[in-house]
Amino acid sequence: MAAVHLSEAEKVYIIHGVRDDLRLDGRGCEDYRHMEIETDVVSNTDGSAKISLGHTDVLVGIKAEIGKPKPLVPNEGYLEFFVDCSANATPEFEGRGGEDLGVELSNTLYKVFNNRLSVDLRSLCISPGEHCWVLYVDVLLLQCDGNLFDAMSIAIKAALFNTRISKVQLSENEEGGKEIELSDDPYDCMRLDVENVPCIVTLCKIGHRHVVDATLQEKACSVASVLISVTHRGTVTCVRKMGKGSLDPESIFEMTEAGKRVGKSLHAPLMRLLQEEESLGQKRQKVGFLG
Amino acid sequence: MPFDTKRIRGPEESQSPLLFLSPAKVPESSSREGVRGNGDVRPVFARCGLISQAKGSAYLEAGNTKIICSVYGPKEIERKDETDMKTGRLVCDFRLAPFSCLKRGAWIQGSEERDLSAALLESLQPGVCLHKYPRSQIEVNVMVLENDGSILAHAVTCASMALADGGIEMYDVVLGCALRQNGESCLVDPSYTEECGNWQAGYGENQGCVTLALLPNLNQVSGLTAEGDMREDTLTDAVRTCMDGCNKLYPVYQQALIRAVKKKAPPPEK
Numbered sequence: 001m002a003a004v005h006l007s008e009a010e011k012v013y014i015i016h017g018v019r020d021d022l023r024l025d026g027r028g029c030e031d032y033r034h035m036e037i038e039t040d041v042v043s044n045t046d047g048s049a050k051i052s053l054g055h056t057d058v059l060v061g062i063k064a065e066i067g068k069p070k071p072l073v074p075n076e077g078y079l080e081f082f083v084d085c086s087a088n089a090t091p092e093f094e095g096r097g098g099e100d101l102g103v104e105l106s107n108t109l110y111k112v113f114n115n116r117l118s119v120d121l122r123s124l125c126i127s128p129g130e131h132c133w134v135l136y137v138d139v140l141l142l143q144c145d146g147n148l149f150d151a152m153s154i155a156i157k158a159a160l161f162n163t164r165i166s167k168v169q170l171s172e173n174e175e176g177g178k179e180i181e182l183s184d185d186p187y188d189c190m191r192l193d194v195e196n197v198p199c200i201v202t203l204c205k206i207g208h209r210h211v212v213d214a215t216l217q218e219k220a221c222s223v224a225s226v227l228i229s230v231t232h233r234g235t236v237t238c239v240r241k242m243g244k245g246s247l248d249p250e251s252i253f254e255m256t257e258a259g260k261r262v263g264k265s266l267h268a269p270l271m272r273l274l275q276e277e278e279s280l281g282q283k284r285q286k287v288g289f290l291g
Numbered sequence: 292m293p294f295d296t297k298r299i300r301g302p303e304e305s306q307s308p309l310l311f312l313s314p315a316k317v318p319e320s321s322s323r324e325g326v327r328g329n330g331d332v333r334p335v336f337a338r339c340g341l342i343s344q345a346k347g348s349a350y351l352e353a354g355n356t357k358i359i360c361s362v363y364g365p366k367e368i369e370r371k372d373e374t375d376m377k378t379g380r381l382v383c384d385f386r387l388a389p390f391s392c393l394k395r396g397a398w399i400q401g402s403e404e405r406d407l408s409a410a411l412l413e414s415l416q417p418g419v420c421l422h423k424y425p426r427s428q429i430e431v432n433v434m435v436l437e438n439d440g441s442i443l444a445h446a447v448t449c450a451s452m453a454l455a456d457g458g459i460e461m462y463d464v465v466l467g468c469a470l471r472q473n474g475e476s477c478l479v480d481p482s483y484t485e486e487c488g489n490w491q492a493g494y495g496e497n498q499g500c501v502t503l504a505l506l507p508n509l510n511q512v513s514g515l516t517a518e519g520d521m522r523e524d525t526l527t528d529a530v531r532t533c534m535d536g537c538n539k540l541y542p543v544y545q546q547a548l549i550r551a552v553k554k555k556a557p558p559p560e561k
Contacts (some may be wrong), residue, residue, distance in 0.1 A: 071306055107406040115498065115520040224417075226515070236526050239501075239517035240410075246417035246511035247533065253527050259525045 004216045011221045015207040023040055024217060030262055032213045037154070037270075038287050039162040039277060047163025050182065050289070051155040055145035058152050060137065060159040066168075066180065067134035069125065077124025077132035081109040083139040083152070090144060098141075104127065105139070105152065109202075112153065112229040112238040117196050121159070128169050135163070146215040149227055153200035154270065161274045162190035198229040198237045199270070201263040203255045205247060210255050212262050226255045230263025232271075307394050314549050332468070332480040332536055335543055337449070339456035339551035340425065347457020349547075351449040354482055355439035360449040362457040365427035379424030383412040383431045385446060392439045395484070407443055414447045414504035414514025420460040429459060440482040441469035447504045447514065452544060463506040464544065465513055468536035470501045470529050472521055476528060479536045497521050503533035507541050 006014075014024060021029055033054035042048040045061040052058075068078060083105040086097025092098070111118065124133040137159070139152055167183045167190055204214040204222040211218060214225070221244030229238040239256065241247065247255075277284065297391065312527035327333070342348035345361035350360075370379060371487060385408040389396045400408075411433065419429070433446045444467030451465035471481035473498050478485050486500060499519020506513055512534075 103402060103405055104409060107402060107409075111516075111518045114518050117520050168305055231520070233519050235522055237518065237520050239515055239526065241512065241515040242413060243412070244416040246506060246509075246513040247515075249510065249512055249530065252512055252515065252530060256526060 005221055006217060006220045010217075014218060014221045018206045018209050018211055018218075018221075021166055021209075023211065024215070027213075029211045030258060032150075032266075033215075035154070036287075037158050037273060037277075039158050039274065040155075041286075041288065046165060047159045047161075049155045049158035049162055051143065051151050051158065052143075053145075053147060053151040053154075053213070055143055056147060056151045057141075057143035058148070058155045059140045060152070061140070062137045062159050062163050063138070064133050064163070066126065066131055069129060069132040073121075074129035075125050076121035077126075077134060078121060079113055079119065079135045079137055081106045081113075081137045081139070083109070083141070085141050088143070089141045092142075105148065108149065108227070108240065109137070109152070111138075111240070112198055112200060115233075115237050118198060118231070118237060119196070120193055123160040123192070124165075124189070126168060126180065130178070131180065133154065133165055134206045135160075144216075146217075146219050147199045147202055147213045149202050150213060153198065153229065154266070157194055157197045157199060157270065158274055160192050161194045161271075163192055165192075166190075185258055196231050196233075198231045199237075199263055199266050200227055200229045201259040201266070202227045202242075203259055205245070205251065205255070208253070210258065213260075219288070226259065228256060228259035228263065230260055230266075232264065232267035234260050234264045236260065247274070299521060329476055329478050330532070330535075332539055333464050333482075335445075335540060337452060337544055337547040339452055340554065345453075345457070345458065347453045347455070347495055349449050349452040349456055351445055351452070353439075353441065353445050353480065355437055356442060356445055356482075357436040358433060358442065358445050359436060360431065360433045360446070360450045360453040362429065362431050362450075362453045362459065364429035365424045365459070366430075368426055368428045376426050377422065377493075379421040379426070380428040381412060381416055381419060381421060381431065382428055383408045383415065383433070383450070385411050385433045385435075387435045387438060387442075391435045407446070410443055410502075410514060410516055411446055411450060415450055415454070415465055417511065417513040418451060418461050418463055418465040418506055419454060420462060423460045423540055429454075438483060440486045441467075441502070443467065443502045443516070444469035444504075446478070448540070448544060452548060455548055463508045463511075464548075465504050466537040466541060467502065467504045467514070467542065468533040468540070469503075470533050470536070472499045472501065472519065472525060472529055474498070477532060479532060497525055499525075499529075501526070501529045501533060503530060503532055503537070505537040507538055 036052045039049045042061050046064045047062040050059045078134045083102040085093040085102045087094040167188050169181045172181050173179050203210040204225040206222045224243040224247050227240045339349045341350050342361045347362040350359050383483050385404050387396055402422040431450050445464055447467030471478045471485050499521040501517040506512030
């Protein structure tokens with residue numbers, strides 16, 4: 001993963017700053033960097049979103065395809081995640097360099113969404129046991145400046161909000177076989193309920209405190225971090241300790257509590273923003289990638 | 292290849308017939324088959340030093356979960372490009388035998404196994420004194436022979452015993468414990484049916500699985516993974532319960548390690 005090298009003196013400077021609740025860019029310990037979100041940025045997708053969080057840029061595209069439901073859950077569709085670490089972000093990702101990070105990120109996403117409440121998978125079913133919608137969620141990292149997990153999850157929530165799946169109808173032909181009919185009206189589509197989609201909050205332990213939304217420099221000072229994905233109701237769908245250090249049980253409790261608080265407060269403004277953006281409709285000025 | 296078009300061909304992908312069992316057959320998770328209480332761990336059997344070629348090895352059984360682990364190294368680092376040479380490197384390889392699960396797996400390492408390898412590495416790393424092994428790597432290979440739930444937790448314990456058996460310097464042994472939260476009740480050290488049980492069918496609240504790795508003497512948590520949908524207070528309780536579970540099993544593993552040491556270097560007879 002893209003990493004920066006810091007001298008001991010620089011590390012001490014950051015750690016002491018965090019101790020006094022003051023970070024390099026003037027933020028407090030539980031503040032996010034400036035965040036910009038734009039949805040509907042790629043026309044060939046069914047839903048897309050781009051987020052820039054500080055200098056971290058993530059683009060998410062969602063494509064819906066018709067597939068076969070899994071035999072264990074015949075009346076549900078499913079989501080597939082793929083994270084691509086583009087060589088644009090850092091030269092280390094060239095070739096297969098970003099593969100390990102990509103697999104780690106996508107596995108985490110599977111875990112975050114591995115529950116029945118995040119996305120209503122039953123609404124993705126077309127005919128039980130035969131056809132369902134498969135949502136391919138493709139994440140592209142364009143620029144890495146720390147906190148990939150949080151940026152990625154927010155972008156996915158925005159992209160799922162933006163997703164429009166065409167309505168299909170099942171009809172039987174003369175021979176008794178089933179046929180799928182696509183609606184003629186391109187605006188006749190189904191929306192997903194994204195209310196329960198969780199957002200990931202990563203807390204990095206620095207010294208005796210923890211910070212939210214760590215930059216690469218701050219990450220270099222921390223030996224262990226905790227990733228928590230929180231829904232708008234404050235329930236936790238995934239927790240993972242990351243990094244090569246260990247943590248005191250008490251600090252884990254503190255961090256989960258802080259993660260819940262921060263994560264919960266993330267959802268309402270995000271949803272408001274997404275609805276506001278959508279209400280602008282066609283009048284909205286597109287910013288795109290140079291914004 | 293020519294084939295008989297008159298013959299009805301089977302589906303391209305084969306499925307286990309067990310997948311089509313009626314959901315009513317899944318056992319109630321609260322009963323625990325009347326054998327143990329919800330907070331009880333399964334009895335474990337642990338032995339060290341069964342693979343003679345390896346530097347250290349361990350075998351662990353908990354109920355029907357059977358795990359074997361071997362440790363090789365420290366040896367010279369293979370890829371010298373990335374990591375700094377002041378500390379050693381721990382390499383973990385987690386594999387599920389193809390016949391270990393209900394559904395047959397592939398021999399090639401899948402994404403689930405890669406994920407488990409990463410989780411295992413993160414849990415073990417804080418316990419090993421890697422700075423004592425500059426320019427070298429230590430390989431940990433874990434093979435699950437039979438999967439009856441809580442594999443990651445037991446793999447962590449098994450791997451740390453193998454490391455200890457191999458004489459790798461460690462701060463502390465790393466013990467794992469898993470938990471399955473089902474509404475208000477929680478099941479410690481779940482079996483495979485309890486692990487996925489009615490979660491597959493249920494939309495209930497407070498469902499989830501937690502796996503914790505603990506350094507018992509230092510009282511530090513070296514690994515934590517949780518998934519599902521749980522309230523935060525449930526999660527903290529689950530973490531505490533898992534820590535209790537680790538401490539319960541600690542004497543068993545201590546005995547196994549002492550036994551292994553005595554076998555390797557028998558005390559002088561007087």
